[in-house]
Structure formats: C-alpha cells, structure tokens
Amino acid sequence: MNTSYTVTPDESILVTGSNGFIGARVVETLLEYGFFNLRCFVRPSSRLENLKIILARHPGSKSVEVISGDLLSRENCRKAAQGISIAIHLAAGFDKSFAGAFMNSALATRNLIEAFLELGQPKRFVNVSSFAVYSNLKMERGALLDENSPLEDAPQERYDAYGFGKLKQEELVREYGQKRGLPYVIVRPGAVFGPGKADLSGRVGINTFGFFIHLGGSNELPLTYVDNCAEAIVLAALKPGVDGEIFNVVDDEKMTSREFLSACKSAKNFFSISVPFPLAYLGCQLWETYSRRSQGQLPPVFNRRRASAEWKGNHYSNEKLRTRLGWKPKVKMADAMKRFLSQSE
Amino acid sequence: MNTLRIAIIGCGKIADQHIAAIRRISNCEVVAACDREELMARQLAERFNIVSVFSDAQQMLKAAFPDVVHITTPPQGHFLLAKQCLEAGSHVYLEKPFTVTAAEAEELIALAEYKNLKITAGHNYQFAPEMVQMRRLVADGFLGGKPLHVESYWAYDLGDTSYVGPLLGSKTHWVRQLPGQLYHNLISHGIARLAEFLDKEISNITVLSHQSQKLKSLGGQEVQDELRVLIRDQSGTTAFFCFSTQIKPALNFFRICGAKNSIAVDFTGGDLICCDSKSYKSYLTYFIPPLKNARQHFWNGLSNIFNFLRGRLHQDFGMKELIERFYQSIRDKSAPPISYREIILTAKIMDEIFKQVYPPGAASPESSPFLKNEIRADHIGKERAIVLRQNA
Numbered sequence: 001m002n003t004s005y006t007v008t009p010d011e012s013i014l015v016t017g018s019n020g021f022i023g024a025r026v027v028e029t030l031l032e033y034g035f036f037n038l039r040c041f042v043r044p045s046s047r048l049e050n051l052k053i054i055l056a057r058h059p060g061s062k063s064v065e066v067i068s069g070d071l072l073s074r075e076n077c078r079k080a081a082q083g084i085s086i087a088i089h090l091a092a093g094f095d096k097s098f099a100g101a102f103m104n105s106a107l108a109t110r111n112l113i114e115a116f117l118e119l120g121q122p123k124r125f126v127n128v129s130s131f132a133v134y135s136n137l138k139m140e141r142g143a144l145l146d147e148n149s150p151l152e153d154a155p156q157e158r159y160d161a162y163g164f165g166k167l168k169q170e171e172l173v174r175e176y177g178q179k180r181g182l183p184y185v186i187v188r189p190g191a192v193f194g195p196g197k198a199d200l201s202g203r204v205g206i207n208t209f210g211f212f213i214h215l216g217g218s219n220e221l222p223l224t225y226v227d228n229c230a231e232a233i234v235l236a237a238l239k240p241g242v243d244g245e246i247f248n249v250v251d252d253e254k255m256t257s258r259e260f261l262s263a264c265k266s267a268k269n270f271f272s273i274s275v276p277f278p279l280a281y282l283g284c285q286l287w288e289t290y291s292r293r294s295q296g297q298l299p300p301v302f303n304r305r306r307a308s309a310e311w312k313g314n315h316y317s318n319e320k321l322r323t324r325l326g327w328k329p330k331v332k333m334a335d336a337m338k339r340f341l342s343q344s345e
Numbered sequence: 346m347n348t349l350r351i352a353i354i355g356c357g358k359i360a361d362q363h364i365a366a367i368r369r370i371s372n373c374e375v376v377a378a379c380d381r382e383e384l385m386a387r388q389l390a391e392r393f394n395i396v397s398v399f400s401d402a403q404q405m406l407k408a409a410f411p412d413v414v415h416i417t418t419p420p421q422g423h424f425l426l427a428k429q430c431l432e433a434g435s436h437v438y439l440e441k442p443f444t445v446t447a448a449e450a451e452e453l454i455a456l457a458e459y460k461n462l463k464i465t466a467g468h469n470y471q472f473a474p475e476m477v478q479m480r481r482l483v484a485d486g487f488l489g490g491k492p493l494h495v496e497s498y499w500a501y502d503l504g505d506t507s508y509v510g511p512l513l514g515s516k517t518h519w520v521r522q523l524p525g526q527l528y529h530n531l532i533s534h535g536i537a538r539l540a541e542f543l544d545k546e547i548s549n550i551t552v553l554s555h556q557s558q559k560l561k562s563l564g565g566q567e568v569q570d571e572l573r574v575l576i577r578d579q580s581g582t583t584a585f586f587c588f589s590t591q592i593k594p595a596l597n598f599f600r601i602c603g604a605k606n607s608i609a610v611d612f613t614g615g616d617l618i619c620c621d622s623k624s625y626k627s628y629l630t631y632f633i634p635p636l637k638n639a640r641q642h643f644w645n646g647l648s649n650i651f652n653f654l655r656g657r658l659h660q661d662f663g664m665k666e667l668i669e670r671f672y673q674s675i676r677d678k679s680a681p682p683i684s685y686r687e688i689i690l691t692a693k694i695m696d697e698i699f700k701q702v703y704p705p706g707a708a709s710p711e712s713s714p715f716l717k718n719e720i721r722a723d724h725i726g727k728e729r730a731i732v733l734r735q736n737a
Contacts, residue, residue, distance in 0.1 A: 043511075045513055045514030095358075099356060102384075294659075297653070
C-alpha cells in the first residue's frame with residue numbers, strides 16, 4: 001500500500017457506473033490496490049453481471065456496498081455521497097437525444113457533486129469524460145492531440161449528443177471547482193477496448209449500411225485496453241497534487257485502424273470496404289449540405305466535424321499520464337488484442 | 346402578418362422536435378424556454394438561440410407574454426401548466442397524452458373556450474401525409490357513408506431500452522405514476538385515430554391486456570405492454586385497437602372500412618391503399634385486385650421518392666403540419682385542427698382502458714360513468730366480464 005495516496009483504505013470511495021464496461025474494472029483495480037471500503041452505485045435495472053464476477057474474485061470484497069439508484073434523483077445522490085471521500089464518476093447515459101444526453105451527463109453530475117460537497121468528505125472527484133469532447137477540425141492531419149487541444153465548440157453541428165453531454169459535464173465540474181472548491185480531476189479515455197465490448201470503435205469505421213465501411217485508413221487509433229484505462233482512473237483518484245488536471249488515456253503501443261480491423265477480421269470474418277478520408281470527408285460534406293438545405297429532412301449524422309474527429313487522424317500522447325500519475329500500461333497490446341479477440345471466437 | 350411569439354415549457358427530449366418543426370414555419374419565433382430545472386432550459390436555449398430562459402412558468406408568462414405555449418413536460422404537469430397559460434391569455438399546444446384524465450381534458454377545453462383561446466393535443470401522427478390523404482378521401486365519400494369499422498395498430502419496440510430501462514428500474518419514474526403506466530404515455534396517438542371516427546357516446550369497450558415475456562425478462566413487474574381493445578359506439582361503428590411491443594415487423598397501421606370501400610394506411614412505409622369493392626369474374630378475382638394493389642404500392646413508393654427529393658418528406662411532417670394548422674387557426678380565428686370532441690373522446694377511451702387494465706381498488710367497471718349504454722347480455726359484454734375477472 002502506497003502511503004502517499006489522497007485517502008487511506010479506511011475512507012470510502014464511491015464508484016458510479018460500477019457495473020459498466022470500465023466501471024467494473026475500476027472496482028477490481030481498487031480492490032487490487034487494497035481499497036475495500038467501496039460503494040458501488042448502479043442503475044436500478046442493472047443485473048450486476050459484471051460486478052458480481054469481480055466481487056466473487058476478491059475475498060476481501062465483502063465490505064463492498066452496492067446501492068442502486070438514479071443520479072437524476074437528488075435523494076439517491078445523497079445516499080450515494082454520504083460519507084464518501086473520493087467519488088469516481090463513470091456513470092454515463094447513451095441517450096441519442098441532446099436533452100437526454102445532457103440529463104444523463106450534466107444534470108446527474110451536478111446532483112452528485114452537490115451531494116458530495118454537502119455530505120461527503122471531498123478529497124477528489126474524478127470525472128470520467130471522453131475524447132469526444134475534442135475537435136480537430138482546424139488541426140492538420142496527423143497533428144498531436146493532447147490535453148491542450150481545442151474542445152468541440154459546435155456539438156450540435158457535429159450531431160453528437162454524447163459529446164455534447166460530456167462537454168457540458170466537464171464545464172459543470174470545472175465550474176464547481178472554481179466556485180465551490182471541488183477537488184476534481186478529469187480523465188478522458190481514448191477508444192477503450194476489451195472483452196465485454198464487441199463493437200469496433202467508430203474511429204475504425206461504421207457498420208450502418210449492412211456491411212462494414214472502413215474509414216480509418218492508416219490512422220493511429222487512441223486505443224486503451226480496459227484494464228489499463230481502469231488503472232489510470234484509479235491513479236487519478238489516488239495520486240495527490242493533481243487537482244484540476246486533465247488526463248488523456250491512451251496506451252503506449254500504437255495500432256493503426258487498418259491493423260486493428262485486420263486483426264478483428266482474422267478472428268471473425270466479415271466483409272468490409274475501405275473509403276479514403278478525402279472521399280469520406282466529401283461525402284460527409286455533401287450530406288451536411290443536403291441536410292441543411294432540406295431543413296433537416298435527413299439529420300446531419302454525417303458531417304465535416306464528425307469526419308474530422310473520427311477519421312482525419314491524429315497522433316496521441318500519454319506523456320502527462322505517465323509523468324504526473326506514474327501510470328504505465330499493465331497489459332501489453334499483444335495480450336490486450338488476444339483477450340479482446342477471444343470474445344469473437 | 347404578426348409574428349407569433351412561442352414559448353416552450355419542458356425542455357426534455359421532445360422539445361427539440363417541437364423547435365425543429367417550429368423553425369420550418371414562417372412568422373413565428375421561439376422567445377422563451379422554461380423548465381423547472383433551469384439547466385435544462387439553458388441547454389435548449391443555447392442550442393437553438395432562444396433569448397429568454399426561465400425556471401418558473403408564471404414568471405415566464407408574465408415576462409415573455411407568449412402568444413402560444415407548447416407544454417412538453419411529463420403529463421402530470423399538463424393540467425396545471427395549461428391552466429396557467431390559458432389564464433395568462435396564451436394559446437396552448439399540449440403534448441400527448443393531453444391530460445392524465447378525461448375530466449381534466451374537459452375542464453381545460455372549457456376554460457380555453459371561455460377565454461376565447463385555442464388549445465390542441467400533440468396527436469401529430471394524425472397529420473402524417475397519408476392521414477391527410479385518407480381524410481380527404483373520406484370527406485369525398487369514398488367509403489360510401491359513415492365508417493362501419495376502424496382499426497388502429499400501434500407498436501413500440503422494446504429493443505431500445507433507453508426508454509423502458511429507467512422506468513422499469515424505478516417505481517417512482519413518472520411513467521409508472523400514471524394511471525395507465527406504459528400505455529398511458531404511448532397509446533394516445535393510436536386511440537386518437539379511432540376517436541376521430543367514433544360517436545362521442547361509446548356503448549362498449551372490451552380490453553385484453555397482459556405483460557409480454559420480453560418485458561417480464563427486463564424486470565417489468567406489474568407493467569403491461571400487450572393491449573387489445575374492442576370498441577362500439579352508439580351508432581354501431583366498431584373499432585379495434587392493438588398496441589404491441591412484440592409484433593414484428595412493428596405495426597403502425599390504420600384501416601377504415603365503409604359500406605362501399607375501405608382504406609388502409611401503413612405509416613411505417615408511408616403507404617395508402619384504396620380497397621374498392623368491385624368484384625371480378627371467376628379467377629380474375631385472384632389476378633386483378635393484387636395487381637391493382639401493386640400498382641398503388643408502386644406509385645406510393647415513387648411519390649415518396651419524389652417528395653424526398655423535393656425535401657418534403659420530413660419524418661416529423663405530421664408535427665410541423667399540426668403546429669402550422671394550429672397557428673393558422675389562431676391567426677384566422679378558425680376551428681383548431683383537432684376537434685375538441687376528438688380530444689375529449691380520446692381521453693375518455695383511455696380512462697376506460699386504464700380502469701380495466703389497472704382496476705382502482707375494488708371499483709367495478711359497471712360504475713363507469715362513461716359507458717352510457719352497456720349491453721351486458723351480448724358477446725362483448727360477456728367477454729369483458731371474463732377479462733375483468735381475470736384482471737381481478
């Protein structure tokens with residue numbers, strides 16, 4: 001046990017979204033670090049399929065408390081935050097509407113933060129965000145995208161409700177940091193992959209029209225294996241001296257979109273066609289123009305902002321994550337891919 | 346023509362659709378967004394450049410003085426909010442379901458008439474292009490008189506659990522607090538289609554309802570999701586309503602039958618088929634009618650393509666059409682696009698359905714004030730009694 005953490009094992013840690021793809025691994029990582037005084041917050045409809053497996057693996061997990069509720073309920077948030085020292089906020093809604101995404105991300109976060117500040121012993125609020133908040137529209141192809149890169153300033157034009165929710169969530173967290181002294185850290189994972197999530201990242205391509213359209217070309221992917229990502233989140237919660245900081249999470253070893261797709265196709269054969277970025281960008285531009293001229297007869301699901309964000313291509317760095325949090329990926333890319341692909345076999 | 350000042354109360358998911366439709370209508374402007382949760386009002390205002398944001402409806406009415414207020418809150422708030430708006434002198438567009446009970450619907454409509462204001466229900470699918478065409482054919486006498494039978498099928502796919510997940514997970518979810526639960530929030534579009542062609546005096550309503558295995562597997566508890574309803578009005582027109590979360594392909598269908606001809610409307614494919622009663626000799630009856638139907642399907646498909654290319658096939662066509670007609674009725678002081686009789690009858694039929702599906706305590710169906718002339722001896726009456734015993 002490292003004694004220089006922000007909390008001792010006696011103090012309580014809340015994990016929202018703890019039955020989710022990343023959340024369950026965060027719980028497991030905390031248990032591995034010797035933190036058993038955990039409160040796992042799940043949706044009432046959750047069947048706890050991920051969490052049960054994790055808790056069963058760790059004999060010390062008997063003290064782990066599992067409570068269900070809705071973060072849109074202030075009362076439920078108060079129950080979740082009572083006596084908590086660290087809140088790791090992973091819960092996210094995937095509502096397709098902007099209002100729904102805003103509710104699930106921003107409103108839920110506001111409720112949780114207020115309860116945390118009132119009833120907790122706030123030492124750290126870890127807000128798990130996403131790469132969806134970045135905009136590379138005005139960046140060169142292949143430029144470095146890091147924590148200082150510009151944020152999306154027109155999520156409505158990008159037609160990305162999830163990104164909009166995450167942007168507003170981050171705004172709220174920063175506001176509470178400035179005005180109410182919330183000790184926060186924002187973590188932005190790249191494309192998280194691993195067993196339990198079979199879908200390919202949208203950065204590789206889309207499966208919209210009945211077959212897979214590969215749009216990522218030879219772009220570098222901001223991949224992070226789920227266990228590595230979970231460890232980064234846990235370190236963001238435990239390491240002192242990083243309040244107000246933002247951390248991108250990508251693994252050390254890089255893979256291109258083409259390499260990733262090829263590996264997936266070797267495990268599970270499926271048909272795909274490749275479309276080069278300039279052509280994809282042009283198609284998105286035409287779609288966007290038609291959408292505008294037809295006053296939204298076709299919603300602008302394909303547009304230049306999305307094309308840039310997902311398929312233009314950037315380089316990524318985990319320098320800050322390594323130097324400030326002392327993180328290093330515990331699962332190598334070869335092992336990670338093996339575990340990821342094993343679910344398709 | 347004066348620009349209509351529009352306000353919206355309730356800035357959740359459906360508010361986006363309202364604003365998108367309003368923006369395609371000339372001479373109107375959304376001037377205020379109001380939500381009890383101010384952050385919700387702010388996010389809507391920010392995305393649609395709405396100048397004023399409020400968290401209190403009374404304050405909004407006083408400060409923005411809108412000509413029309415769209416109320417898009419959960420239905421429990423509809424009655425009081427609409428009343429406030431009418432009392433403040435604003436016309437009201439109420440999202441479906443219009444109110445929680447028929448009594449509330451009647452009171453609101455009476456208030457609107459007293460104040461010389463207009464009110465309408467968000468039954469926007471009534472104004473889908475196919476429904477507009479169907480109504481024109483009926484008005485032209487295609488059916489050969491009053492409708493003898495109407496059928497409405499309305500489906501909801503449980504595959505997208507973003508809607509049912511939260512409500513199944515919480516007994517305090519607003520949908521679970523409605524008398525008709527899941528049905529209450531979903532069936533009014535389908536019922537309104539029937540109400541348009543039924544007399545206001547209904548003699549029989551027979552309800553069959555149960556929970557699907559799928560919903561059960563999702564943890565549905567007492568929520569039911571498979572509903573069949575038989576209705577007969579006093580003049581003998583019958584109606585059938587089917588709501589299903591399970592039937593595939595998902596049905597969104599309407600049929601209206603007359604003494605001479607019938608019309609079938611498939612909303613999913615934007616397809617209207619006129620079924621005439623012409624008879625054909627011998628085997629021609631197997632050849633000609635299917636080919637005639639095929640010709641109609643073909644032309645409907647071409648028409649949809651043509652409308653798409655002209656930018657006139659918006660998926661929310663019905664909503665824009667209803668809002669535009671409502672605004673027009675305000676401007677020229679004509680009748681609103683949905684008759685008050687239809688709104689009240691829809692609410693009354695829904696009241697009766699929910700009473701049979703979720704009987705309040707030991708209340709018997711015979712006590713229903715809505716059923717004016719129940720014929721208990723006939724087959725429908727017996728069926729109903731059986732269903733009620735099963736529910737009990």
